[in-house]
Amino acid sequence: MLRVEETSGRVRAAPARWTVGDVARIDPARCPVAPLIGADDVARISDDLDIWDAWPVQDDDGTPAAIGAGETLWMALGAPRFDDPDARHGHARIHLLRHRDGRWQDLGPAMPDGFAPGSREWSGSAVLEADGTTLTLYFTAAGRRGEAETSFEQRLFRAHARLVIEDDTPALRDWRDLAEIVVRDPRYYMASDAGTGAIGTIKAFRDPAYFRDPADGRRALFFAGSRAEATGEFNGVIGRIDADRDGAPHWQLQPPIVDATDVNNELERPHVVAHGGRYYLFWSTQRHVFAPACAHAPTGLYGMVAESLDGDWTPLNGSGLVFANPADAPRQAYSWLVLPDLSVISFIDDWGRGTADAGARRFGATFAPVLHLTLDGERATLAGD
Template sequence: MTSHWTAAHVAAIDRETMACAPLFPKPQPLIPGVDLWDYWPVQEEDGSQAVIAGGTLFILLSAPTLLDPEARHGMARLRLMHRVGNVWRDLGLLFENGFSPGSREWSGSAIVSGDHDHITLYYTVAGTRGEQVLSYSQRLFETQAALSVVGNAITLSAWSTPVEMLVPDGIDYMRDMEGGGAIGTIKAFRDPAFFRDPADGAAYVFFAASLARSASFWNGAVGMARLMPDGQWQRLPPLISADGLNNELERPHVIVHGGRYYLFWSTQQKVFADGGPTGPNGLYGMTSDSLDGPWRPINGTGLAFANPPRAPFQAYSWFVLPDLTVQSFADMIGIAHVPVDPAEARHHFGGAPAPDLRLQIEGDRVWLA
């Protein structure tokens, strides 16, 4: 059953009373000369952060620092880092040059085995290898590497040949990802997030998608697939539809809290439908008593919290863990408008992890602790 996030839900957002994240200063780069954004921890199958070598392994999108920070999307490579407390250690690019079957690597999720001897990565391959002009095709792949930890030394073996998990069918999910190519118009088949359902032990991935049979340009959705006994992923109908409302429901992921399911995603004001109600850049979500739904917008609107009004682009790509920690990256810091000039954008771009936040949840209500 597909549930719907609608204009009526978003119209009920009260900009005067909505929950907002606190302001924070522009962080120092973790790696000089490198921008970092969308990131996720290596997780146990229950979704908790895995403790590895006394800390947490993270996979991040990375690119060389360029004048225009928006150019990073066309150069994105996955990077491995290790955090102990507030200290980050760079372990380098995750893959060798030419490993992925695309021109760049986008977001996903990673799960460590129960005995911590290997990691499975689910990620987005964007474009095609060797293309001269960047395309916006998106494919979902999985790969594995053996993990070895000796003291503080963390070693990964060569990654297995990436295997495509599933493809859009042109019936539920759009095949054409281009959407004109401009920021905010690109269609979605990306951001696979692994989830093990405690109710029956079944494994799923959720992903950002675009509806195939839609009369609207704004046809964002949350897709899902289930892992079958033969090891193949079975494509399922969309879990959430934002048809006619919003173009991109990015990095969707599910946690279980208090016996309920909570599905979260990130979206931006600029990708809401023209002429309709718009929400702020923020963390959104829905809740259900079962994975099958029906799903209800948290807080009646879907909005968990927004960036602060004085800095509406301060952070993005929020990721909620089962302990209700919320991770994100520092985007445009200390600015209330979208920079047009690349030099201005570079001055304000954070390009590093943002401070962690924490949610509180009670039934359909979600708020910042």
């Protein structure tokens, strides 16, 4: 039975709570961990381009769309290399990547200069229609184009393009129909520029991830948000935007579906995978954005499971943690994305170093080795564990 609450005269499903008690079940000494990343795993796409958050150009069911024999297209945030890797966030563009014969190729910025409405482009998702040509990109516009001072305002946009092959190289042409998907509802979601802008304190209204329900064809976007009217700084939530059931390209913003108030500030890149008749909601988060009462929780992939897209959402493994980075390299990878075949992609962050290690940050800025999950009801493990 769904929990309900009364809000402004309307009855709606209450968000699932990710609580301090859930996180207390995590034992850092015994939690599942990803394999240690070594030097042989760090294969850059380009010497002068750093990439991080990535997602496939997907079919409607979430599977990476095949555009040729063994060939897929991906998108990732990219920026020039900086001495301080955190500087990349102020220069992020969405790049189009080709994966063919086990190799990655950077095809340049996905959208033309001056098209996106922000000063930077942050994470999203991309869907290729059945015609194999029409592409829809859902993305985060950070800041405003032409702003004099970099801001952390985040807005959710959609745009269409045409996928073409020119001289054996994929390209996106005829960008059009740029539109803001929804406007933030201040009853439920805090303004995204309400934080200080310091790493770990930024508020969220970002990362739209597309999902089509195999049970009834409903389309939804899941995104990272911040709870309105929270009294503390740790107020991360996961929101949902529903498409009209008649197929019209109209979207309606829903109240949060997961609330991590007093637990965590950022539930990043939330996304859903349908498996075994259940729905698995995953997100990434980092140790430094947990509240003090949850400071033992590691950087890792977290999630919940439900019998339907409408909930009730229950923390996986009793705590929400699916797996963490290893203790010897607690920041080695981040931004995990689970695909329908339960493979898991991420990027290499500060690899090969422990928390106390001195010296320059070793930012990998490329794809991490692919991992694989096993899902069984409310249990989620790394395959082979």
